Amino acid sequence: MSESTWVKRQFGHRARLALSPADVRVLDAQAHAARATWNLLHDFWTMTPKCRRSLKAADDAIRQARKDFDWLAVLPAQAAQAVLKTYFQAWKNCWDGRAEEPNFKSRIRSVMSVDIPQGRDLNIVRVHRRWGMVQIPKLGRVHFRWTKDLPAGKRADKENRITGARLVKDALGWHIAFRVQTLEAEPKPHQGPQVGIDAGVNIPLALSDGNHQDHGRPAQLPDGTSDRDKWLTPKEKEKLLRLEREAAHRRGFRKRGQKPSRRLRHTYDQIKQLRARATRRALDWQHQTTTHLARTYGTVVVEQLDITNMVKSARGTVEEPGTNVKAKAGLNRSISQEAWGRTVTMLTYKLARHGGELVKVPAPNTSRRCSACGLLTPGSREDQATFVCKNPDCGWSGNADWNAARNILHLYRIGHVVAVPAAGRCSRQARKRVKPATAR
Structure with missing residues (x-):
């Protein structure tokens, strides 16, 4: 052995x-x-x-x-x-x-x-x-x-x-x-297929083979604003809105420096319970989805994203104020709710446990390049959800996130890979080789 x-x-x-x-x-x-x-x-x-x-x-x-x-x-x-x-x-x-x-x-x-x-x-x-x-x-x-x-x-x-x-x-x-x-x-090398994954807001995890993973909860409301309570049921949303109004009403009677009343603290506790319930539902979906991906695919390719810079505010300064601040704030909330970094962390240690591999590729232009002809044509990404190649010799059209996932997998196949730490060495799981004498 x-x-x-x-x-x-x-x-x-x-x-x-x-x-x-x-x-x-x-x-x-x-x-x-x-x-x-x-x-x-x-x-x-x-x-x-x-x-x-x-x-x-x-x-x-x-x-x-x-x-x-x-x-x-x-x-x-x-x-x-x-x-x-x-x-x-x-x-x-x-x-x-x-x-x-x-x-x-x-x-x-x-x-x-x-x-x-x-x-x-x-x-x-x-x-x-x-x-x-x-x-x-x-x-x-x-x-x-x-x-x-x-x-x-x-x-x-x-x-x-x-x-x-x-x-x-x-x-x-x-x-x-x-x-x-x-x-x-130690698991044997996973013989499953390769897949590229694009993390998005409209489609949480778009796969290059078309088997997209969606939690069925829209990131935006019909009026275009961000739905910060998408993991709650309609009745739970009504209860949360009522509790927030009660908390605001009772907070108005509190003087500066005065401790909150027992009723106000109880209202805060109820709000925290609803928020915690939504967080646990999101975690449950992430665990089930990443486990399914680790069991199905041998190599998973994702983008090397700098999420901290992606969720920066567009407010700007007094001298140079930003534009579309409200829309950018809603997008930042949607990105934070999807927790892309946590999804990658789960995929890392679960793939290692099933014998798979997680690979990262550079992120620039994956959503702007056509996955059919490979060209960057201006105007192809006019719509957030649809990609239509403006190259006269191509004209390919499809879902924008699916197009990005196909580009991500193509970057891996041609060798454009970002060096990452060894699989399995993360906060949730560590691996250490031992001698066969200690094996049971």
Whole structure:
């Protein structure tokens, strides 16, 4: 058996927790303590002279603060150490040029989370088909939704195990995100066909073979404006509009600097729940679609897009104001809702797991060039949805996104490829070759 037969993979799995109101208050207190620990650590690091900054000094400061303040002691010691580790990693990312300097975490804007760095403390047990139990520090045994087989109990070993978890709260409640490490056989090369994909707004994913992937939710309303709530049903849209009007009405009675009332906070929570439901539906469609593409095609070709520049505002400056600002803002919202970058990330690790390959090609002129004659003729892309070649010797016409997908696949076949990192090395999944002696 060759050395490349087995591959060690790391991925995440998120599950919903079933908590009582008392459990929710405990986890809320731990999350606020974790955020406060980060802020206090940031104060300590920025106010201490450089000659006295060290990991040991920061560790000693955290330990002393946990002894002096009871509201910090509600956070488990391992979670506090995880905050310290994450903070130092943030500075390393800044020094390496991968991110900006770490800053304070706001109570309103920051995500409430608590880290459980050691997987052996979880003691995961499957209760029955739909539910499992996990041990959470300073909380006890908690039920969670069992939607995926996890390497727990007798199935866990050195190579197939859960290395840790993170508790995360969103508008739908508390969830647990497991960090899973498994040892799997390296897949054989996928023998499926090649396909080019053009990410668009009218057609979310246009394929070069005509098998377009559409979620059936129009990006624009009949009046031409962007539909920011396209993942909600008509009744849910009516409810959202009513809640937003109630929030605006109640917000008008609040004085400057006054805390929002309980009714206003409840209205905000209902709005967040609807927004979170729409986000989960979009994620579900992306997961199902990318899984289908990874199982069907061996090579998937996409454009190398700079989405950050594509969604920049057209407002301009006071001296040089922009034009069509409202239309550009609607287009930016539609692009952001489609989450093209997340789709590419999903395709990357899913194709690697099925033996496929993701390839990127340059994006310029893929939507302006005719896929039949290969020429750039002015006026061929007059309509946003239709491409009509103005070359007298060609005259080909068809869907504009389909034309771009055919051009993307053609660029790959003639060798115009953009160098990208190795497939499978992304935030959701990592691959590591191991020796056959560790294979099970």
